Amino acid sequence: MRILVINPNTLASVTDLVATHVRQVAGNRAEVVPVTGRFGARYIASRAAACIAGHAALDALAEHVTGCDAVYLACFGDPGLAALREISPVPVVGMAEASCREAAATGRFGIVTGGAAWAPMLTEFVGSLGLGERFTGVRTIAPTGDRIANDPDAALADLAAACRRCAEEDDAGVVILGGAALAGLAARIQADVPVPVLCSVAVGTEAAIAAASSGDRQPPALALDSIGLGPALTRRLSGD
Structure with a gap:
């Protein structure tokens, strides 16, 4: 199984740190696909940064979720968690x-x-x-x-x-x-x-593995017109 691990801030070093520990916990039970936020704060330490991170997480999911069995939102605070679940075709776990x-x-x-x-x-x-x-x-x-x-x-x-x-x-x-x-x-x-x-990080990893193992798939039924968003997110929101 494959788990998409989203770090919704823009520090690749944090993504690398999290991915290392997720892989240690997961072992051979799952392949880890780590992704760093494409835009936003370097690190999330305010309400404004968390709000932007929610958008970055949506953008990352839309771009990378294909072929994955679960999504792990690897930020303590879970920015955008409910929205991720709304658009995701696979289970989403918040740290x-x-x-x-x-x-x-x-x-x-x-x-x-x-x-x-x-x-x-x-x-x-x-x-x-x-x-x-x-x-x-x-x-x-x-x-x-x-x-x-x-x-x-x-x-x-x-x-x-x-x-x-x-x-x-x-x-x-x-x-x-x-x-x-x-x-x-x-x-x-x-x-x-x-x-x-x-x-x-470890608790969230175990939850993500359990979610991926469940086999739950709920393709979202969305038809949302938008403007100015990334291409992948635009397509997912429109239901394409």
Whole structure:
């Protein structure tokens, strides 16, 4: 099976990082097709950037989904997820949704990520999933994910401390380390945190593999006139 992995920001280095970890988790169960956003913010750390990223994700899906069995939106925050599902002929998995649902299944959960702007955005996102009663909140550290990816060792102590605060002060029974650029760091800080720390990239990968294995296919019935969009997205929106 083939999984289209969409990084809706424009940093190819983040795409490479995510693809490496998705392949490690998937092993020989799936072929990974990584794609970087064709336009938009270098890294998503604001509402405006997230909105643009949703468009970039739609553009990437339209261009590359043919021949794939599932789509993995590899951005914690899932920009454009509902719209992707509306136009996709195959299942679409969002990194944040998959992680939050898995964490909530075990009890109370918190989120740790990079960049203060994500705290209200993710709080609203969790509420939209109907998981607010099990959510203990978001703890952020100052560097955004792109900076963490450039020097992960420098962020480990702060990430571990934020996860401990989720457990000890917020009473979270599990913590999601959220963010494509934080791939692989959960395992590196787990020994310093008293509750399980979930890697959002790994959780989303397993969900994408399960979705691809389901065989669900629902060709969208769209007939939307548009102007100024990329050719592939224009065709998909028109139903061609």
